[in-house]
Amino acid sequence: MQPFELFAVRYAHNGPRTLGQNTIGGDPHETHSSLDFYVWVAKRADRAFLIDTGMGEETARRRGDQFLRVPADAIGLLGLDAARLDDVILTHLHYDHAGRLDRYPQARFHLQDSEMAYATGRCMCSRLLRRGYEVDDVVHIVRCVHMDRVVFHDQSVEITSGLSVHRIGGHTGGQQAVRVWTERGWVVLASDASHLYFNMEQGAPFPSAYRVDEMMEGFRALHRLAEGSWDHVIPGHDPLVMEVYPAPSKELDGIVARLDRPPKGRF
Numbered sequence: 001m002q003p004f005e006l007f008a009v010r011y012a013h014n015g016p017r018t019l020g021q022n023t024i025g026g027d028p029h030e031t032h033s034s035l036d037f038y039v040w041v042a043k044r045a046d047r048a049f050l051i052d053t054g055m056g057e058e059t060a061r062r063r064g065d066q067f068l069r070v071p072a073d074a075i076g077l078l079g080l081d082a083a084r085l086d087d088v089i090l091t092h093l094h095y096d097h098a099g100r101l102d103r104y105p106q107a108r109f110h111l112q113d114s115e116m117a118y119a120t121g122r123c124m125c126s127r128l129l130r131r132g133y134e135v136d137d138v139v140h141i142v143r144c145v146h147m148d149r150v151v152f153h154d155q156s157v158e159i160t161s162g163l164s165v166h167r168i169g170g171h172t173g174g175q176q177a178v179r180v181w182t183e184r185g186w187v188v189l190a191s192d193a194s195h196l197y198f199n200m201e202q203g204a205p206f207p208s209a210y211r212v213d214e215m216m217e218g219f220r221a222l223h224r225l226a227e228g229s230w231d232h233v234i235p236g237h238d239p240l241v242m243e244v245y246p247a248p249s250k251e252l253d254g255i256v257a258r259l260d261r262p263p264k265g266r267f
Contacts, residue, residue, distance in 0.1 A: 001162050003183045004042040006259040008234065008241055009074050011054050012037035013066040022196060023204040024212065033196055035237040037096050039071045040189050041078050042180050047160055048080055051089045051178050051189055055099035059134060063095065072103035077256060089165060091191035092172045093119045093141060094132040101140045109144055110159060112167050113152045115174025123173065132208060166225060168193040170215025171208060179225050182260035188226045191236040193218045201230060231263055
């Protein structure tokens with residue numbers, strides 16, 4: 001099986017934060033990890049996938065996040081052209097994962113059935129549950145459905161040899177993780193199934209949760225998908241990712257991390 005090269009591209013930041021902002025029941029006065037925002041790229045000679053599209057600068061400003069770079073432009077550092085990309089996997093439809101879909105006019109969007117149902121159904125009558133969504137992003141993906149540009153998946157599906165998606169749930173109704181075969185074996189992109197290493201390693205659920213029981217079971221599912229090795233799971237928002245994984249080049253240090261290479265030092 002031909003391995004993928006796998007990268008994290010950092011495009012925004014949120015911090016400082018407290019423990020209470022990063023886990024249910026955490027002390028709101030205790031300083032804790034900031035959040036970084038990423039999109040991910042899996043590529044090899046025959047296929048290239050963008051995993052999530054990030055958000056736009058206006059959305060970041062309005063929601064209080066520090067915007068660092070435009071994801072659709074930043075993937076050009078890895079040789080991808082947003083306008084020509086064929087496959088985009090959306091782990092879920094929250095504002096920081098499924099924004100600016102218009103930058104990918106040729107792409108098929110891979111999404112869980114349950115995420116579309118959740119983001120367009122009665123749960124969105126709850127102000128609490130819909131706060132993570134931008135209505136224009138949701139409307140855009142609905143339009144793509146009517147243009148035959150959405151590929152729906154149900155639970156665990158192999159999209160191509162060496163790359164599969166797996167419904168985890170918990171954070172949203174259809175949160176999915178992506179499992180990728182690399183030179184160092186299987187690597188699992190958790191996305192928001194675990195925001196930080198802390199969440200999954202300590203069994204400490206992040207406060208943005210649709211179902212806490214699914215989130216807790218999701219931590220175990222991530223561990224199984226990574227064949228029992230936490231250093232093969234990549235959390236969705238941990239700044240440590242940029243510290244423990246090497247950059248492809250000195251110029252990309254702090255911008256891009258190479259996830260198909262072993263981490264340094266932490267594990």
